[in-house]
Amino acid sequence: MRKNTSRNVYVIGGGIAGLSSACFLSKAGFQVTLIEKNSQLGGRATTLTQNGFVFDKGPSWYWMPDIIEKFFNHFDKTTNDFYNLKRLAPSYQLIFEDKITIAPSANLDELKQQFEELEAGSSKKLEQFLAQAKMKYDLGMNDFVYKPGLSIKEYGHFDLLRKASRLNIIGSHAKHIRQFFSHPVILKMLEFPILFLGGSSDSIPALYSMMNYADMVLGTWYPMGGMHQLIKAQEQIARSLGVNIHTNESVTHITVSNKKATHIHTNRAIYPLDILVGSADYHHIEQELLGSEHRKYDTRYWSKRKMAPSALIFYIGINTTLANLLHHNLFFDADFLKHNQSIYQSKQWPEDPLFYLCCPSKTDDSIAPPNCENLFILIPVACDLQDKQDMEEYYFKKIVQRIQQHTGTDISKHLVYKAIYGPNDFIKDYNSFQGNAYGLANTLKQTAFGKPSIVNKKVQNMFYAGQLTVPGPGIPPTIISGEIIANHITKIYT
Numbered sequence: 001m002r003k004n005t006s007r008n009v010y011v012i013g014g015g016i017a018g019l020s021s022a023c024f025l026s027k028a029g030f031q032v033t034l035i036e037k038n039s040q041l042g043g044r045a046t047t048l049t050q051n052g053f054v055f056d057k058g059p060s061w062y063w064m065p066d067i068i069e070k071f072f073n074h075f076d077k078t079t080n081d082f083y084n085l086k087r088l089a090p091s092y093q094l095i096f097e098d099k100i101t102i103a104p105s106a107n108l109d110e111l112k113q114q115f116e117e118l119e120a121g122s123s124k125k126l127e128q129f130l131a132q133a134k135m136k137y138d139l140g141m142n143d144f145v146y147k148p149g150l151s152i153k154e155y156g157h158f159d160l161l162r163k164a165s166r167l168n169i170i171g172s173h174a175k176h177i178r179q180f181f182s183h184p185v186i187l188k189m190l191e192f193p194i195l196f197l198g199g200s201s202d203s204i205p206a207l208y209s210m211m212n213y214a215d216m217v218l219g220t221w222y223p224m225g226g227m228h229q230l231i232k233a234q235e236q237i238a239r240s241l242g243v244n245i246h247t248n249e250s251v252t253h254i255t256v257s258n259k260k261a262t263h264i265h266t267n268r269a270i271y272p273l274d275i276l277v278g279s280a281d282y283h284h285i286e287q288e289l290l291g292s293e294h295r296k297y298d299t300r301y302w303s304k305r306k307m308a309p310s311a312l313i314f315y316i317g318i319n320t321t322l323a324n325l326l327h328h329n330l331f332f333d334a335d336f337l338k339h340n341q342s343i344y345q346s347k348q349w350p351e352d353p354l355f356y357l358c359c360p361s362k363t364d365d366s367i368a369p370p371n372c373e374n375l376f377i378l379i380p381v382a383c384d385l386q387d388k389q390d391m392e393e394y395y396f397k398k399i400v401q402r403i404q405q406h407t408g409t410d411i412s413k414h415l416v417y418k419a420i421y422g423p424n425d426f427i428k429d430y431n432s433f434q435g436n437a438y439g440l441a442n443t444l445k446q447t448a449f450g451k452p453s454i455v456n457k458k459v460q461n462m463f464y465a466g467q468l469t470v471p472g473p474g475i476p477p478t479i480i481s482g483e484i485i486a487n488h489i490t491k492i493y494t
């Protein structure tokens with residue numbers, strides 16, 4: 001492998017962004033060492049293996065396969081070199097009260113038909129809506145998203161402004177979709193992908209209708225073997241490029257001298273360095289590893305950030321199969337507004353939550369024993385909540401009941417394995433700020449140069465990657481985050 005610099009780079013954190021940074025930096029010729037506190041790589045995208053069940057602990061929606069493909073192509077690989085990607089059809093189902101369900105088709109003509117059945121004239125409007133959403137996707141994912149976000153000027157060039165002014169980008173997503181549709185089921189279908197962005201549809205800019213394009217046109221995919229196949233692929237590429245990987249090692253302090261990071265201290269050693277990339281939670285690196293005089297942001301800044309939700313998750317293995325479930329199931333059979341308010345306004349545990357149930361064993365035999373189901377159940381909750389003593393049983397009973405209503409099976413009678421994971425676990429495992437699962441909410445003020453910066457002028461050889469900086473949370477953006485930081489460092493140092 002060509003090494004065009006003798007400079008060494010330490011990357012803190014072996015999540016998707018850290019692995020991506022390490023791959024790109026190593027390809028650019030730096031000597032890269034990645035330090036990960038946990039025993040597994042992947043960060044929020046690690047796995048839990050118990051009683052023959054392999055649970056993906058975090059991400060389960062594989063969207064924007066083009067971005068992930070691009071990552072592999074940078075290293076002269078394709079997705080097929082690592083895993084078999086399957087498109088899910090239908091993409092998912094939404095389950096409403098009164099046993100109403102809708103499973104959006106992966107076929108666009110069929111999807112239009114589904115829209116038309118709900119609201120007369122909406123199939124034509126869907127075409128127009130998706131044509132605009134495609135333009136936003138092309139603009140967002142080919143242009144906006146690769147910007148380092150260091151200045152507003154990056155977004156001010158004529159062509160970009162011209163394209164942006166033709167599209168509704170800045171108004172709210174909620175308002176935008178209501179200009180096209182009015183049926184409540186259609187609105188929920190279009191609002192659900194926004195939940196990934198950590199806000200309600202009225203607080204997220206209409207730019208993100210590109211997520212509807214990603215959902216309805218580009219599709220929902222699944223890597224056979226589980227989402228962690230992506231992490232294995234990233235690790236394989238990193239190792240093949242010569243990245244030195246240390247697991248079970250925690251960075252505890254960064255020494256700075258003359259505005260330069262000179263060493264990182266871990267629970268095992270002290271390493272001298274030339275360049276540092278912090279890809280663990282931004283807040284942890286800045287506020288807990290750097291001395292106060294070297295921080296770009298203060299506690300007031302952090303207390304004003306609007307966070308995307310945390311999550312309460314159940315990993316459940318059962319010794320029976322369930323009827324009426326798809327791979328992805330959104331139980332919207334409770335009050336959407338009330339649940340949303342509990343996350344963003346009152347910041348309380350929701351009384352009657354919506355939840356998401358992923359049943360990947362519907363697609364993949366390798367992640368559960370025969371005639372069993374692998375269930376991942378996620379309730380989005382506010383950040384910074386204290387774990388409630390009786391929470392586990394309270395929510396477990398509720399979801400068991402709702403799953404029984406829909407599938408006819410009482411899963412509590414078939415349990416082989418059950419584990420619960422809450423906001424405090426995110427703090428313990430990933431040093432997550434306020435126990436966040438998905439980083440910062442993608443509100444207008446926290447988009448692009450409104451996010452915590454990839455650079456810190458007080459520590460000139462230190463850079464940031466990961467879901468709390470540009471471009472934001474999610475698998476595709478955190479992969480891109482690694483590319484952005486590697487390009488930025490390469491520009492400065494080579």
Ligand SMILES: Cc1cc2nc3c(=O)[nH]c(=O)nc-3n(C[C@H](O)[C@H](O)[C@H](O)COP(=O)(O)OP(=O)(O)OC[C@H]3O[C@@H](n4cnc5c(N)ncnc54)[C@H](O)[C@@H]3O)c2cc1C
Pocket residue numbers: 012013014015016017018035036037038041042043044045057058059060061062063249250251252279280281284311313378429430431437438465466467468472473474475476478
């Ligand atoms: C429950 C859940 C569901 C999700 N679902 C989806 C989905 O379906 N689709 C999607 O696209 N995205 C999804 N996401 C978002 C996506 O998983 C994340 O945006 C992405 O994985 C974040 O990657 P990262 O590298 O920025 O951070 P992390 O994954 O947090 O990686 C940071 C790493 O740094 C390590 N670290 C922390 N402190 C230290 C230290 N002091 N020393 C050394 N190492 C340290 C951590 O252990 C961790 O491994 C989901 C996230 C969660 C939590």
